[in-house]
Amino acid sequence: MxxxxxxxxxxxxxxxxxxxxxxxxxxxxxxxxxxxxxxxxxxxxxxxxxxxxxxxxxxxxxxxxxxxxxxxxxxxxxxxxxxxxxxxxxxxxxxxxxxxxxxxxxxxxxxxxxxxxxxxxxxxxxxxxxxxxxxxxxxxxxxxxxxxxxxxxxxGEGFHIAMQTFERTRPQIGPMCIGIARRALEESRDYALEREQFGEPIANFQAIQFMLADMAIEVEAMRLLTWKAAWSIDQGEPASIVASYAKAFGADRTIQIAINAVQIFGGYGYMKEYPVEKLMRDAKLLQIYEGTSQIQRMVIARNLLKK
Ligand SMILES: Cc1cc2nc3c(=O)[nH]c(=O)nc-3n(C[C@H](O)[C@H](O)[C@H](O)COP(=O)(O)OP(=O)(O)OC[C@H]3O[C@@H](n4cnc5c(N)ncnc54)[C@H](O)[C@@H]3O)c2cc1C
CATH class of the missing domain: 2.40.110.10 (Butyryl-CoA Dehydrogenase, subunit A, domain 2)
Structure with a gap:
């Protein structure tokens, strides 16, 4: 995926x-x-x-x-x-x-x-x-x-079946986030090494380096959360909270990574001729389907506050 x-x-x-x-x-x-x-x-x-x-x-x-x-x-x-x-x-x-x-x-x-x-x-x-x-x-x-x-x-079991389904499928959004976020990182890195301003590659500027570094940290973190959710399911453990961690974190960080990719490309990033505007448009939906980012936080908070 x-x-x-x-x-x-x-x-x-x-x-x-x-x-x-x-x-x-x-x-x-x-x-x-x-x-x-x-x-x-x-x-x-x-x-x-x-x-x-x-x-x-x-x-x-x-x-x-x-x-x-x-x-x-x-x-x-x-x-x-x-x-x-x-x-x-x-x-x-x-x-x-x-x-x-x-x-x-x-x-x-x-x-x-x-x-x-x-x-x-x-x-x-x-x-x-x-x-x-x-x-x-x-x-x-x-x-x-x-x-x-x-x-x-x-x-009478339909609601429970729908929620059990999401517990199992929300972690599937994780690999989708990892894939598109990785693409945004790789496109941004390659462009930053090639594009020159002020006589040098923009990859030399710390502002650009830090955006790339944050992207790399977040891709790695979303991979670990996705693995944890998948592992919990394999162990037969209750996985709804960790499935929501993986879904909410993955979706929220991926849209920010895609926005930052457009930023690194500057004006070209906004044009269809370059790949990153599509990544940004595609990534937005990750925060909406299979339960919005707000709904994931409700699931997490409900689990945290359960007596
Ligand atoms: C392209 C696409 C594909 C989809 N595929 C499928 C599919 O295959 N099958 C399927 O069944 N559905 C599918 N969906 C539907 C998707 O799951 C819903 O759009 C999503 O669950 C949100 O529902 P809604 O659009 O009615 O928004 P609403 O529920 O009306 O939410 C609107 C806003 O209010 C917020 N909100 C709602 N309730 C609360 C609350 N209690 N507390 C805080 N904030 C809240 C939401 O987070 C959101 O920001 C798809 C949607 C899209 C756009």
């Missing part, structure tokens, strides 16, 4: 979205369902999507209004999800819906829904600041009927 994100963070996001889409199945679906849906991701050129966010409910996941109800041997889903990565390309989605919005966390369930199910519509969302190669879409569910075994886990 880090290597792909050196080349293009949007490419990393496409792969990461597959990972987020599949994780609820890994956590809570039967072996048969898991094989059926996940097998294709490995053996064929298939995509998955994770449909949680809605126009009116982003950070406040429990505020979702996409509804489901039981009708004989089917569940019926109605509502709209948006900002869904891989949305128009995905072969199937993990979808979160509520039996009654007033139940908030307790009313949510998770379903796996093939994209070609009648009543599912996908509409590309265009005009993004960055990560434009990754597909973003609105997904409509209009009287979408799915069999009972489309339920992942049990009714």
């Amino acid at each position: 880090a290597v792909i994100s050196v080349g293009c963070l949007g490419g990393g996001a496409i792969m990461a979205a597959n990972g987020v889409g599949e994780t609820p199945l890994n956590k809570a679906a039967s072996e048969e369902r898991t094989q059926h849906f996940l097998g294709g991701l490995c053996s064929d050129f298939k995509f998955a999507g994770y449909a949680l966010t809605e126009p009116g409910s982003g950070s406040d996941v429990a505020g979702m209004t996409t509804r489901y109800k039981r009708d004989g041997d089917h569940f019926v889903l109605d509502g709209v999800k948006h900002f869904i990565t891989n949305g128009t390309e995905a072969d199937w989605f993990t979808v979160f819906a509520t039996r009654d919005a007033s139940e908030r966390h307790g009313g949510i369930a998770c379903f796996v829904v093939p994209a070609d199910t009648p009543g599912v519509t996908t509409t590309k969302m265009t005009g993004k600041l960055g990560q434009r190669c990754s597909d973003t879409a609105e997904i409509g569910f209009d009287q979408v009927r799915v069999p009972l075994d489309a339920l992942v886990g049990n009714e």
